[in-house]
Every structure is written in C-alpha cells, then in structure tokens.
Amino acid sequence: MADDKKKNDKKKPEAELGRGLKEEIIFLLAGLFLLALIVNQIINYIDSIGWGNATNIWEYFLQAYFWPFWAYWKVIAVVFSIALAIWLIYSKRKVVGVIREEEKIYGPAAEESFLNAVASETKHGRKQSAKRERVLQHASSDNSSDWRLAVMEADIMLEEALRDKGYVGESMGDILKSFEPGDFLSLDAAWEAHKVRNRIAHSGGDYELSEREMLRVVSLFEATLKELEVI
Numbered sequence: 396m397a398d399d400k401k402k403n404d405k406k407k408p409e410a411e412l413g414r415g416l417k418e419e420i421i422f423l424l425a426g427l428f429l430l431a432l433i434v435n436q437i438i439n440y441i442d443s444i445g446w447g448n449a450t451n452i453w454e455y456f457l458q459a460y461f462w463p464f465w466a467y468w469k470v471i472a473v474v475f476s477i478a479l480a481i482w483l484i485y486s487k488r489k490v491v492g493v494i495r496e497e498e499k500i501y502g503p504a505a506e507e508s509f510l511n512a513v514a515s516e517t518k519h520g521r522k523q524s525a526k527r528e529r530v531l532q533h534a535s536s537d538n539s540s541d542w543r544l545a546v547m548e549a550d551i552m553l554e555e556a557l558r559d560k561g562y563v564g565e566s567m568g569d570i571l572k573s574f575e576p577g578d579f580l581s582l583d584a585a586w587e588a589h590k591v592r593n594r595i596a597h598s599g600g601d602y603e604l605s606e607r608e609m610l611r612v613v614s615l616f617e618a619t620l621k622e623l624e625v626i
Contacts, residue, residue, distance in 0.1 A: 524626075526548065526551075526552045527552070527626055529548055530545050530548050530549045530552065530613065530616075531545075533545035533548065534609060534610065534613050539604060539606075540600065542604050542606060542609040543595050543600075543602065543604055543609075545609060545613055546588070546591060546592050546595055546604070546609060546612050546613065546616075547592060547595060547596070549588070549592075549612075549613055549616035549617075550567060550588065550589055550592040550616065552616070552620065552625075553567070553585065553588075553589075553616055553619055553620060554567045554570065556620060556623050556625040557570050557623070558570070560623060562574075567589055567592075568589065568593075571585060571586055571589065579619075579622055579623075580622060581615075581618045581619040581622045582619075584615040584616075584618050584619055585615070585616070585619040587612075587615055588612045588613075588615035588616045588619070591604075591608075591612045592612075
C-alpha cells in the first residue's frame with residue numbers, strides 16, 4: 396500500500412503537467428482561431444476601401460506564394476510539427492525534473508490534501524451522525540426489538556470507529572483484546588457493552604432486554620465513542 400502511494404505521488408506532477416499541456420494546446424487553438432478572425436476582418440476592410448477584391452487578393456496570394464511552393468510548405472509543416480513535439484516533450488521533462496528537485500528540497504506540495512482531509516472528515520462526520528440518529532431512534536422506541544437494534548447498531552458504530560482509528564482484529568472482541576487496560580479510560584465500558592451485544596446476538600429475540608438496561612448499555616457505547624472523539 397505504501398509503495399503504491401509513493402508511485403501515485405510520483406505520477407502526480409506528470410498528471411498535472413499533462414493537464415497543463417492540454418490547456419496550452421486549447422489556448423493555442425483559440426489564438427489561431429482569433430488570428431484567423433483578425434485576418435478576415437483586415438481582408439474585408441481592404442475590400443471595403445476599394446484596394447481590391449478580397450477574393451482576388453486571396454487567390455493572388457495562393458497562386459503567387461502558396462501553390463507554387465506547396466511541396467516546400469508540406470516539408471516546413473512536417474518539420475515544424477516534429478520540432479514542436481520535441482520541444483513539448485523536452486519542456487515536459489524539464490518541468491517534471493524541476494518539480495521533483497523542489498520536492499527533494501521543500502517536500503511534496505500540499506496540493507489539496509488539506510481540503511480533501513476536511514471533506515473526508517465532514518463526510519465521515521455526517522455518516523457517524525446519521526448512525527447515531529438511528530441508534531437514538533431505536534432507543535426511544537416503545538418496541539423492545541428496537542432496543543436490541545439500538546445496542547447492535549451502537550456496537551457496529553464503535554467497531555467502525557476503532558477500525559477507522561487504525562485498530563485491527565478479526566472481530567470487535569479481538570480489537571478490544573489488543574488494548575492494554577490503560578490504553579483508554581472507557582475500555583471496561585466498551586467490554587461490558589459489547590458483552591451485552593453478544594448475548595443479544597446469540598439469543599436473538601429470546602434475550603430479555605429492559606429499557607433501562609438498554610439505555611445503560613447505549614450510554615456505555617456513547618462514553619467510548621466520545622473518548623475516541625467520534626461524537
């Protein structure tokens with residue numbers, strides 16, 4: 396994963412340069428189009444003041460300077476195109492080299508990493524908020540089956556939060572076992588709440604969960620999530 400990230404970081408300057416090259420080509424084409432409009436206006440002006448017919452002037456130019464040297468013009472166009480392509484490739488490599496040298500001195504550019512991080516945190520925050528709302532809705536229900544759902548979803552919310560923090564394990568229990576007693580204050584609360592979740596999962600609808608017990612267990616999950624700064 397780290398190697399892939401490094402490869403992607405190396406490709407970023409080239410990708411950005413490719414976008415810049417496309418923009419330059421678009422501006423070049425736009426400039427040529429504008430130049431053609433200006434030339435057309437000049438020819439129309441010459442025609443309007445009686446210096447000659449614009450069509451005749453254009454035909455004279457073609458007959459006198461273009462068609463007789465058509466073979467030469469083709470060679471010049473090909474040579475110019477090749478030279479332009481070589482110049483673009485050379486410029487691209489030089490710019491990429493400069494970017495890499497700057498990264499060696501100043502480190503990689505921040506780019507939009509901060510904005511991406513903010514957007515990611517905002518999206519993640521909305522996701523967690525929606526999950527918390529579902530837990531609270533189930534907890535405020537008069538149906539005992541919803542109370543069990545509140546505990547189950549709170550446990551899922553805690554497991555996702557721990558995994559987002561970088562903790563790993565095959566299950567929620569494995570993740571909690573990886574902690575030492577002093578790693579965070581609400582570890583015991585997390586264990587107690589998770590054990591109730593397991594009893595619900597194993598017993599299903601046969602597990603008798605009172606509203607008071609459900610609220611207590613949800614508050615244990617909430618304490619752990621607050622310490623993890625998820626809510």
